[in-house]
Amino acid sequence: MSSRTLLFVMNSTTPDTEISNMAEMTGRDGTHLTCLLVDPTPTLPAYAYGIPPYGAVNIPDDWQLEVQQAHNAQKTRMNEVEQLLAHHGTSGQVMGTLTASLHVKHQVARCARVSDEAVIANNLRDTPQLLREAISGVLFYSPIGFQVNANTANKPSRIFIAWDSSPPASAAVHAALPYLKHAQEVVIGCIDPVMTAEHDGQDPGADLAAWLSHHGCTVTVSQYPSGEREISDCIQDHARETGADLIVMGAYARARMIQTILGGTTRSMVEQTKVPVFLAH
Numbered sequence: 241m242s243s244r245t246l247l248f249v250m251n252s253t254t255p256d257t258e259i260s261n262m263a264e265m266t267g268r269d270g271t272h273l274t275c276l277l278v279d280p281t282p283t284l285p286a287y288a289y290g291i292p293p294y295g296a297v298n299i300p301d302d303w304q305l306e307v308q309q310a311h312n313a314q315k316t317r318m319n320e321v322e323q324l325l326a327h328h329g330t331s332g333q334v335m336g337t338l339t340a341s342l343h344v345k346h347q348v349a350r351c352a353r354v355s356d357e358a359v360i361a362n363n364l365r366d367t368p369q370l371l372r373e374a375i376s377g378v379l380f381y382s383p384i385g386f387q388v389n390a391n392t393a394n395k396p397s398r399i400f401i402a403w404d405s406s407p408p409a410s411a412a413v414h415a416a417l418p419y420l421k422h423a424q425e426v427v428i429g430c431i432d433p434v435m436t437a438e439h440d441g442q443d444p445g446a447d448l449a450a451w452l453s454h455h456g457c458t459v460t461v462s463q464y465p466s467g468e469r470e471i472s473d474c475i476q477d478h479a480r481e482t483g484a485d486l487i488v489m490g491a492y493a494r495a496r497m498i499q500t501i502l503g504g505t506t507r508s509m510v511e512q513t514k515v516p517v518f519l520a521h
Contacts, residue, residue: 244418245272247351249374249386250361251279252317258361259321261392263328273332275321276351278374279314280367281338282306310338341369348377357415358386365511375510379491385415385520388510396486396516397424400479403448404430405440408490412520413448416488419518421455427482428452428461431474472508479515491519 248262259275266273282303318334325332337347352358358378364371378386396419403409413420420426433444441447445461452459466474479487491506509517 243270243272244356245274245354247348247355247358247384248273248275248361249348249358249364249378250275250277251364251367251370252277252314253366254361254363256320256324258363259324260328262359262390263325263330263332265392266332267328267330270331273325273330274351274355275325275332275334276348277314277318277321277334277336278344278347278370279310279336279338280341280344280370282310307338314338341373344370344373345377345381348374349381352378352382352384355382355384357384359390360386360388362389362513371510379519379521385412385518387516387518389513389516391485391516394485395419395422396484398482398484399423399426399486399488400475400482400484401426401428401448402431402475402487402489403428403445404433404490405444406490408492408521410490412488412490412518413452415520416486416518417455419486420452420457420488423486424458426452426457426459427484428459429475429478429482430461430463431471431478432466433463470505470508472505472512475505475509476512476515485516487515487517489517489519491521 246266248259250259263273314336318336321334325334335351337344339347348358360371360374364374375386378384399416399420401409401413403413428445428448430440430444433440435442435444444463449459449461462478464474464478475487475489487509489509506519509519
């Protein structure tokens with residue numbers, strides 16, 4: 241896991257304890273830590289907008305002052321985060337962006353493209369739109385995966401892969417390979433597999449198990465019926481039964497436009513707080 245770069249997507253209100261835990265984890269692994277603070281710019285008052293060519297945008301002075309104050313506050317927080325990294329002897333850098341929520345994904349993507357993995361700070365759930373845009377930046381505009389509920393105390397020893405032979409699931413497994421190779425056991429779980437050559441094959445999960453075995457992983461394969469329950473509930477239940485401390489799965493296995501952003505199983509797995517999840521698309 242050494243010589244990797246981890247992108248920690250956070251904001252100015254992310255607690256010091258969470259940042260310190262991340263710094264300690266990356267320091268133990270020799271991982272370079274990039275902390276990216278993403279904060280929304282103050283909203284321009286509605287009355288400031290005109291309708292061209294009959295009206296012009298009127299930028300109020302107090303809004304410009306608010307923007308400058310927000311920049312100053314973020315800069316102060318960036319300095320505090322830099323001090324935390326220095327205190328823990330962590331190799332890293334701190335970056336910040338103050339932008340409209342819809343542009344956050346592009347700022348996150350720029351950093352993600354030169355990172356090996358991203359971790360989303362837990363408190364970003366308090367700003368759902370910012371969370372959605374940050375995740376979109378990683379999933380759809382960069383080649384890496386991300387974690388939520390990351391365990392900063394220990395590396396995962398037992399990993400549950402929610403496998404369905406889809407490109408997103410394959411992307412997640414490839415991105416999570418460093419964790420899989422380190423784990424003591426990997427459980428491949430196929431929920432409601434379609435046992436045809438065009439879908440999951442006659443023995444779902446067997447081909448993935450063979451490939452991971454070549455990498456030295458200890459692998460078992462299980463196939464589960466959903467019983468018409470939500471897939472996210474099935475994944476969590478079976479991961480819990482196997483004692484997994486990390487779930488690896490693909491995000492948006494179905495066409496992206498079929499689901500609303502962060503919809504379906506992906507949304508449920510991001511919202512739950514009981515187990516770490518690694519997702520890629």
